[in-house]
Amino acid sequence: MPETIPQDSVGLVQPQTLHVDQPLELECGRVLPSYDLVYETYGTLNADASNAVLICHALSGHHHAAGYHSADDPRPGWWDSCIGPGKPIDTNRFFVVCPNNLGGCHGSSGPGSQNPETGQLWGPDFPMMTVKDWVKSQAQLADALGIQRWAAVVGGSLGGMQALQWSMDFPDRLANAVVIAAAPKLSAQNIAFNEVARQSILTDPNFHGGRYYLHDTYPRQGLILARMVGHITYLSDDAMRMKFGRDLRSGRFHFGFDVEFQVESYLRHQGETFSRNFDANTYLLMTKALDYFDPARECDGTLEDALADTRCNFLVMSFNSDWRFSPERSREIVNALVQVGRNVSYAEIDTPKGHDAFLLPIPEYRKLFGAYMGRVAEATSNA
Amino acid sequence: MRDDLALISRWIPKGARVLDLGCGDGDLLAHLQDDRQVNGYGLEIDQDNIAACFAKGVNVIEQDLDKGLGNFQSDRFDYVVMTQALQAVLRPDSILDEMLRVGREAIITFPNFGHWRVRSYLGFKGRMPVSSALPYEWYDTPNIHLCTVKDFEAHCRERNIRIIERQVVNRHHRSGRLTRAWPNLFGEIAIYRVTL
Numbered sequence A: 001m002p003e004t005i006p007q008d009s010v011g012l013v014q015p016q017t018l019h020v021d022q023p024l025e026l027e028c029g030r031v032l033p034s035y036d037l038v039y040e041t042y043g044t045l046n047a048d049a050s051n052a053v054l055i056c057h058a059l060s061g062h063h064h065a066a067g068y069h070s071a072d073d074p075r076p077g078w079w080d081s082c083i084g085p086g087k088p089i090d091t092n093r094f095f096v097v098c099p100n101n102l103g104g105c106h107g108s109s110g111p112g113s114q115n116p117e118t119g120q121l122w123g124p125d126f127p128m129m130t131v132k133d134w135v136k137s138q139a140q141l142a143d144a145l146g147i148q149r150w151a152a153v154v155g156g157s158l159g160g161m162q163a164l165q166w167s168m169d170f171p172d173r174l175a176n177a178v179v180i181a182a183a184p185k186l187s188a189q190n191i192a193f194n195e196v197a198r199q200s201i202l203t204d205p206n207f208h209g210g211r212y213y214l215h216d217t218y219p220r221q222g223l224i225l226a227r228m229v230g231h232i233t234y235l236s237d238d239a240m241r242m243k244f245g246r247d248l249r250s251g252r253f254h255f256g257f258d259v260e261f262q263v264e265s266y267l268r269h270q271g272e273t274f275s276r277n278f279d280a281n282t283y284l285l286m287t288k289a290l291d292y293f294d295p296a297r298e299c300d301g302t303l304e305d306a307l308a309d310t311r312c313n314f315l316v317m318s319f320n321s322d323w324r325f326s327p328e329r330s331r332e333i334v335n336a337l338v339q340v341g342r343n344v345s346y347a348e349i350d351t352p353k354g355h356d357a358f359l360l361p362i363p364e365y366r367k368l369f370g371a372y373m374g375r376v377a378e379a380t381s382n383a
Numbered sequence B: 001m002r003d004d005l006a007l008i009s010r011w012i013p014k015g016a017r018v019l020d021l022g023c024g025d026g027d028l029l030a031h032l033q034d035d036r037q038v039n040g041y042g043l044e045i046d047q048d049n050i051a052a053c054f055a056k057g058v059n060v061i062e063q064d065l066d067k068g069l070g071n072f073q074s075d076r077f078d079y080v081v082m083t084q085a086l087q088a089v090l091r092p093d094s095i096l097d098e099m100l101r102v103g104r105e106a107i108i109t110f111p112n113f114g115h116w117r118v119r120s121y122l123g124f125k126g127r128m129p130v131s132s133a134l135p136y137e138w139y140d141t142p143n144i145h146l147c148t149v150k151d152f153e154a155h156c157r158e159r160n161i162r163i164i165e166r167q168v169v170n171r172h173h174r175s176g177r178l179t180r181a182w183p184n185l186f187g188e189i190a191i192y193r194v195t196l
Helices: A131-145 A158-169 A188-202 A220-234 A237-243 A262-277 A280-292 A303-307 A327-339 A354-359 A363-382 B003-010 B027-036 B047-056 B092-102 B116-125 B149-158 B177-181
Strands: A016-020 A035-042 A052-056 A095-099 A152-156 A176-180 A313-319 A344-349 B017-021 B039-044 B060-062 B077-083 B103-111 B162-169 B189-195
Touching: A016 A131, A035 A131, A052 A131, A052 A158, A095 A131, A131 A158, A131 A280, A152 A158, A158 A176, A158 A280, A158 A303, A176 A363, A188 A220, A188 A280, A220 A262, A220 A280, A220 A354, A237 A262, A303 A327, A313 A327, A313 A354, A313 A363, A327 A344, A344 A363, A344 B047, A363 B047, B003 B027, B003 B077, B003 B103, B003 B162, B003 B189, B017 B027, B017 B092, B027 B039, B039 B047, B047 B060, B077 B092, B092 B103, B149 B162, B149 B189, B162 B177
Parallel strands: A052 A095, A052 A152, A152 A176, A176 A313, A313 A344, A344 B060, B017 B039, B017 B077, B039 B060, B077 B103
Antiparallel strands: A016 A035, A035 A095, B103 B189, B162 B189
16 A cells, blocks of 8 residues: 555445345356355445446456555555546445456355355356346345445446446446446457467366365466466557567577566566466356357347347447457447437547556546546436 | 527427537537437547537547448438538538438538638638638648538539528528528528438
């Protein structure tokens, strides 16, 4: 943590846990008899519970979106750039809720938690989750918190897909969906990258069919590789050129396979940090949830058909250097929403930062995001 | 609200589906939403304007008009509006065709380059006209396809575009005896409602 907590931070926060005893029927056909959802909240819920905003996290995200856990916390939550007093998601006006998705590895029920029926860790037996399942579990959280209707459901990347799913599955339970750097479904190329990541985990000798915990080990190398390839797709060519160029760590070639270029060093560092903090089974599961997301297929029709029964207002945003979920993919969502007559706005942020831009404090992005959320807050207080 | 926008909004009935090309800060759509309950969308590229639309609760889509309207299906809108932008696009003829493809009717306003002051500026001074309606120098003007009332109407005839309504007004957005009798000489702003 910095010396003093910044004025625009939500400050020290504590995760909470909701235990749900109601069985959750999953898209894969299996049932989760009971489960835990760990979540954080920032700001204050108003008297008529109309100012609540749900934050949906992306592939490697979790419930800790803003603020600090302790005085020794080196870094704030993953979306601290956008959540806090005076920030686009202004905690002076909104009550912000961010859960860790089921299947995650940060406290919610997942492969690393205990199967209540066997008393053993779930491991690879934890059921496959889909975006639809997550939304259903998030609705349980909303019920528990007394939130009938979200002022907005907001997410970037895989989180944006959840916001979109909310608009289709619970059309009356949100006023706005904010869908950032997302896509209406993955492309073959997207799935291909996910498959490389999965294969690197699955083929790691320490994976042990997902039961690595029984062998007191984990597929470290697989996770590192998975993250390295993922990370390349989150940055743009320009961003990498600006950050590393062809810079050498020691200034000269060593004619070997140790780290020589700065970009190699960076990727290895990112991979290693990630492998220490993330569960391999969760990574496999989350990438599959991404691959499966396809609302048009779910309703046996077009994206327009899938969105036909939505009611909320939509804000869609993309970043021009994002090639993982390019602006074209966001425009597919916008065009379908226009075609079905929904209220939708769209902005494309000019930045070299690639897919990761949605997490960064880019001034234009924050201005537009803030202008939209300001309107959401006004509508909330007038309701 | 700008006077030309007030004129235009009179032409748009309640509940219409409206697309506003180059919608600026969303004034027209905000007014049409409140007053006429239209289902409207604006297209804009300036992000300050986009933020202003967000703040007003106007639907705005960041989109460059020069890349066409190919993302909108035919006959999706009742009215496609473009105010003071025809002269600034790369291909005014293509955008006009596109407006009439995605909309039933198009409403267009542009500065009339045939106005006597413009003519005399060029005629007597021999310099590219600069005025309150056309405040740019020749080298920095965004107005790359200026036309006159006569040019526009000739183009409509060639393309079989039917002019439903025309209002040619002076700089105060008023029409009078002179603008009615000699629109191409005394009109500063031309406002058209056209269809195929």
